[in-house]
Structures are given as C-alpha cells and as structure tokens.
Amino acid sequence: MRLHAPPDLEIDPGPAHRLVGQGAVLLDVREPGEWALGAPDGASLIALGDLEAAATRLPPPETPVLAICASGRRSAQAVQWLRAAGWSAARSVAGGFERWRAEGLPWAPRSTLDADARERYARHLLLPEVGESGQLRLLRSRVLLVGAGGLGSPAALYLAAAGVGSLRIVDPDVIERSNLQRQILHRDAGVGLPKAASAREALLALNPRLSVDAVQARVDVGNVGSLVADADVVLDGTDNFAARYLLDAACQAASKPLVYGAIHRFEGQVSVFGGADASPCYRCLFPDPPAVRDAPDCAAAGVLGVLPGIVGSLQAAETIKLLLGIGVPLRGRLLHVDARGMTFRELRVPRDPSCPGCGPPSLRRPPLGLGSLCTPR
Numbered sequence: 001m002r003l004h005a006p007p008d009l010e011i012d013p014g015p016a017h018r019l020v021g022q023g024a025v026l027l028d029v030r031e032p033g034e035w036a037l038g039a040p041d042g043a044s045l046i047a048l049g050d051l052e053a054a055a056t057r058l059p060p061p062e063t064p065v066l067a068i069c070a071s072g073r074r075s076a077q078a079v080q081w082l083r084a085a086g087w088s089a090a091r092s093v094a095g096g097f098e099r100w101r102a103e104g105l106p107w108a109p110r111s112t113l114d115a116d117a118r119e120r121y122a123r124h125l126l127l128p129e130v131g132e133s134g135q136l137r138l139l140r141s142r143v144l145l146v147g148a149g150g151l152g153s154p155a156a157l158y159l160a161a162a163g164v165g166s167l168r169i170v171d172p173d174v175i176e177r178s179n180l181q182r183q184i185l186h187r188d189a190g191v192g193l194p195k196a197a198s199a200r201e202a203l204l205a206l207n208p209r210l211s212v213d214a215v216q217a218r219v220d221v222g223n224v225g226s227l228v229a230d231a232d233v234v235l236d237g238t239d240n241f242a243a244r245y246l247l248d249a250a251c252q253a254a255s256k257p258l259v260y261g262a263i264h265r266f267e268g269q270v271s272v273f274g275g276a277d278a279s280p281c282y283r284c285l286f287p288d289p290p291a292v293r294d295a296p297d298c299a300a301a302g303v304l305g306v307l308p309g310i311v312g313s314l315q316a317a318e319t320i321k322l323l324l325g326i327g328v329p330l331r332g333r334l335l336h337v338d339a340r341g342m343t344f345r346e347l348r349v350p351r352d353p354s355c356p357g358c359g360p361p362s363l364r365r366p367p368l369g370l371g372s373l374c375t376p377r
C-alpha cells in the first residue's frame, strides 16, 4: 500500500493496530530491558540506537513501517531516520506503548533474550540460579544508587555489566583529582565535571543497552521519597550520616531493601536492611549518628583506595541476589572487613524492638543531632 504523498508523521495506536493487521510492520525502538517487560503484539525489536546498523533487518522500503517506543519521542526520531533512509511511509505511533496499553490494545510480556543479550550474559545463563528468567528479571529491575563515589563506582559498574536494566545514580558533586584514587567510574579528563553524568557515560560505555538516569542532586527530605519509590533495591554509597539516616527512613517507609556499605581507612562494613518482615533497619544497629569528631570522612581520615572496591563489590553482589531472590542476603548480619589482616568477621544484627527507626510509632524519633532531616513522609 504505497502512498503517493508522505503520510502524517504520527498515527494513533488504534489505526496503527489495524494497519499492522493489513501488513504494516510495527517496529519497537525501545531498549531490550523495556521490551522484556512487555511489547505490542506483532512488534519486532530494533532499538533506536541500533537502527542504522540493523537496517538489513528492516522490511523493503515500500512497506509501511510504524515505529513505537514508550511515549512517542524516540519513535519520532526513528521515523525521521527511516524517512531520510527511504522508508517514506514510516510513521510514529502517537503516545507510544503507554497509550497502546491504555487503549486496551493487545500486548504481552516478552520472555526471550535477543542475540546480543544471549552473548553478553552467556555466563549468567549458564548458572541455573540465574538462567534466562533470572536475566530477564535483572533486565526488568530498577536500582537506585546513592553516590557515584568510592562505593557507588564498583557497585554501579558490576550492576551495569550484570544487566540490571534501569539504574538511577544520584550524586551532587563534581569530580576532583583526589577522587580518582578509588572512584573508578571517573576518568582524569573528567575532573571538574559532574559525577552523575560521568557515571552515566561510563556505565553506558560498558553496557549501552541499559537505561541510566543521572541525577545531579543531594538526597534530601524533598526528593528522597520519589527517588526511592520506583526502585526495587536501594544501594547506599553515601559518605555522610545525614544521607544515610534519610535513606534508611525512606526505605523503611517504602519497604525497600537498603544495601548498606561503609568504609573507614582500612576497614569496611556491609549489610542489608529492611525490605522484609522482621528485618532490622540501620538504626537497630546505629540508633543515632556519632558525634562529628568521632566520624571523620575519607577526606579527613584517609582510605585505602582499593577498599571501597571490595565493599562496593560486595554491595553489588547483595543487590543482584536480592533482585534474583537467590542465596541468603546479609540481612540481620553485618560483614566487617579489615584489609590489614584481610579478615572478614560476621556480626549478628538483631532487630531492636525499641528501635527509634523501625520500632513502635510511639518510640520513633528523628536521629539525635540530625533534627527532622530523617523523617521523610
């Protein structure tokens, strides 16, 4: 059905669905992680960034091609490219898959990995505990990483490599040369640039098929609720107590697991708080922050550069286990590592029935010294 004049750039989902029934090709230009969650019936997947390279998989130019994405923005870009490349009848589905679903048009979850994903995650697919369903689960998962510093760097790189489909990385700072001794997401050429954007660039260079959201902001009472809300797991890569207590409270309120990590000179700690019944929270362990003089940060106390690499990697491992629902999480346990003797000790962390963070409402109070900072509601 070759048209004589180029048709409108957009088409509504209903007419698009009818045209597909008449032989038009529905081309989903979203990322595989989004596709795995669900896609319109009859659609085939070529991500926007792969269009040019995958042009041989496109139908002949006389075939009407209807591009669809999540909301209609990427598909409009796809149509621009398609029309310039000879598919003059290409159109973009207005409102994308969101509107397609809202209008009750047929769609289904996709349960297969494409060739790139099969190759990329081949070593995961060999593990019966992960396999195809686990890998799809990772691709559909959302992790909030707070901090693109020493802990956030290795954690984010491993989560991206593992195919955690949506990463949001929050950091207010810019890269300083003194960060490069341990913050391996960043490069010398990036000194002076925002860490969040630098992290996004590094993660997409490692795995371009992910969705990585860079937020250059400090986590505060005003934004923590919405940042935590759509995450499956929250990874604490912060370097200050105010942010840590705030995150703990927000994760408590939203019943999200918080993968905690902390470092000091040659020592580190890892644990998992919340996200399950009877799980302790951070304040079961540390009811109130220490006095400032007792808790110097890396800038004041120094830290062995590789130490956050060890602790952040452990946090990534806990995060992946939580997302997959495999193994035994470090819940109710605190792993302490001392790099000087390379000793790992495990301490039991019981839930405190009178915890000011997760105890009965009558006992709850903001952490001493941090005022109302840590009661986001």
Ligand SMILES: [Zn+2]
Residues within 6 Å of the ligand: 280, 281, 282, 283, 284, 285, 352, 355, 356, 357, 358, 359
């Ligand atoms: Zn508690």
